[in-house]
Amino acid sequence: MSFEMPVETWPAAVSTVTLGATAEQGGTRTSTVTVGGEATLPFLNFEQETPNRPVIAMEVFDEQPSEWPAPLEAAYSDVWGDPAQWAQKCVEEYGADLICLRLASADPEATNASPDEVADHVRAVLEAVGVPLIIWGCGDYDKDNEIMPVCSQAAAGERCLLGSAVEDNYKTISACALADKHVIINEAPLDINIQKQVTILVTDMGVDPSDIILYQTTGALGYGVEYAFSIMERTRLAALGGDAMLGMPMLAVVGAEAWRSKEARLSDEAGAEFGWGPQEPRSILWEAATATIFLHGGCDILTMWHPEAVALVRRTIDELMA
Amino acid sequence: MYIIGERINGMFRDVGAAIQAQDESVITDLAQRQVAEAANALDVNVGPVAEDAVAAMVWLVETIRKVTDVPLCLDSTKVDVIRAGLEACEGNAIINSTTGEAEKMAQLFPLAVEFNCEIIGLTIDENGVPAKAEGRMEVALKLVATAMESGLPTDKLYVDAVILPVSALQDNPPEVLKAISQIKMLADPPPKTVIGLSNVSQNAAFRELINRTYLVMALGVGLDAAIVDPLDTELMDAMIAAEMLLNHAVYSKDFLKAYRKS
Numbered sequence: 087m088s089f090e091m092p093v094e095t096w097p098a099a100v101s102t103v104t105l106g107a108t109a110e111q112g113g114t115r116t117s118t119v120t121v122g123g124e125a126t127l128p129f130l131n132f133e134q135e136t137p138n139r140p141v142i143a144m145e146v147f148d149e150q151p152s153e154w155p156a157p158l159e160a161a162y163s164d165v166w167g168d169p170a171q172w173a174q175k176c177v178e179e180y181g182a183d184l185i186c187l188r189l190a191s192a193d194p195e196a197t198n199a200s201p202d203e204v205a206d207h208v209r210a211v212l213e214a215v216g217v218p219l220i221i222w223g224c225g226d227y228d229k230d231n232e233i234m235p236v237c238s239q240a241a242a243g244e245r246c247l248l249g250s251a252v253e254d255n256y257k258t259i260s261a262c263a264l265a266d267k268h269v270i271i272n273e274a275p276l277d278i279n280i281q282k283q284v285t286i287l288v289t290d291m292g293v294d295p296s297d298i299i300l301y302q303t304t305g306a307l308g309y310g311v312e313y314a315f316s317i318m319e320r321t322r323l324a325a326l327g328g329d330a331m332l333g334m335p336m337l338a339v340v341g342a343e344a345w346r347s348k349e350a351r352l353s354d355e356a357g358a359e360f361g362w363g364p365q366e367p368r369s370i371l372w373e374a375a376t377a378t379i380f381l382h383g384g385c386d387i388l389t390m391w392h393p394e395a396v397a398l399v400r401r402t403i404d405e406l407m408a
Numbered sequence: 409m410y411i412i413g414e415r416i417n418g419m420f421r422d423v424g425a426a427i428q429a430q431d432e433s434v435i436t437d438l439a440q441r442q443v444a445e446a447a448n449a450l451d452v453n454v455g456p457v458a459e460d461a462v463a464a465m466v467w468l469v470e471t472i473r474k475v476t477d478v479p480l481c482l483d484s485t486k487v488d489v490i491r492a493g494l495e496a497c498e499g500n501a502i503i504n505s506t507t508g509e510a511e512k513m514a515q516l517f518p519l520a521v522e523f524n525c526e527i528i529g530l531t532i533d534e535n536g537v538p539a540k541a542e543g544r545m546e547v548a549l550k551l552v553a554t555a556m557e558s559g560l561p562t563d564k565l566y567v568d569a570v571i572l573p574v575s576a577l578q579d580n581p582p583e584v585l586k587a588i589s590q591i592k593m594l595a596d597p598p599p600k601t602v603i604g605l606s607n608v609s610q611n612a613a614f615r616e617l618i619n620r621t622y623l624v625m626a627l628g629v630g631l632d633a634a635i636v637d638p639l640d641t642e643l644m645d646a647m648i649a650a651e652m653l654l655n656h657a658v659y660s661k662d663f664l665k666a667y668r669k670s
Contacts, residue, residue, distance in 0.1 A: 329657060
């Protein structure tokens, strides 16, 4: 008896979003990245091809990070004082699809850099690399509302991805995206209902649903990853079922979450106490495993830290797309 | 839920007068407002006043097509009027409707196949509307079987279990709910279910309250589609809340707005 694979069809598909703009499109990027467009659940290639490959954004901080574990220090200490060089290294040596620039220097609790200083960092990175940019504020709402208009203006027309709009702070960033032709990240605290509400608020401001990427604050492997996965899955099911307010590509913050975990942070000696083996392969695998889980949850953009974890996940994407 | 807007019907005085006077603006305005209020398709019925029903149907379809591409639910008891509407909108339509009478089914199912469109089948046969759910299921089965024999995929059939006015036949509404909950089991892929909602409240007091309460009850037993007035905001709000409570739509603070944006 022959077996016929049951094939599910859905009434709707995820929107397709292109990041970056070339000279022809009014920007200066040498390449663009297109994500989304899925018409079924992740990698069910017997139902529908995955129309666009998930991509990896490598994160660059605009000032030297403090207390980074040894494996990250080894990878980046030669460039981490200069975001332009750091971005270049990620693109040229590690093949980043896009750069996620974290404007950490603006944080009032840290350096408290001025909007103009931070915008200079954005300009320097735009000049240093040709890939599209994610520009992410420091997370302090008031300060972000000061820096993002200046940074957005500095990158006008480049079709960057701006982070992030949240339920209590979305107006300034929506206005930036509209004025300077960028795409925005809608952020929610692991809550699908709030995620949907942010989309409603942002689209009420006039942002087109096709200029939005969804992001749920995540947890790493061992730290609530299954809860994040189930929310991503539910979001994707709603999108495929026709919920236009949840029908966008999804982003996951992998590096920051994975490297927050004890399993990634403990040194060789401290880890030996638990029989965990050396830190470098352990931490890289922790980041790569976290990323792989989110790929299966339907994420289209992963922001990552360690180059070897990036290489591992890229190989996984190759296999899933084959 | 699939909403078929009922307002473009010659039975309504404004529409009847617009057909007589060939006043396009009344029709395009009704079409646009219904679609803006989340109608997925529009019912089109020339009503009793048009002298040339075929010409009136073609005029209505062509007028509506100037402002929207949503499917049109061509509503007539006359086959030539439906055919003219199908030709005018090039098949992006729902035939409204056949009954379970052999003669009608023999005319209308081939038309649905020819134009590759959906069709509403009323659970009425040569003996009229059955009193009980079981009788409605028998007619529904005839409709499903005829769809299969005609080569129409069963999910292109909407079975309408025919709601009658509660003011006249109070034992009727629960029988229709029972039928709606069972019709899905008749075929795979299952046929869809639809009701012409406003009929339930004819000649009754508190018509709008009765309409929206019954719509919510019918959604609870699995109704797929309804022919309703989408301009009745409280009706649409009740429907949207029910969709959310049935977990068909993800909750958000602005869930009413979210549904209308989708």
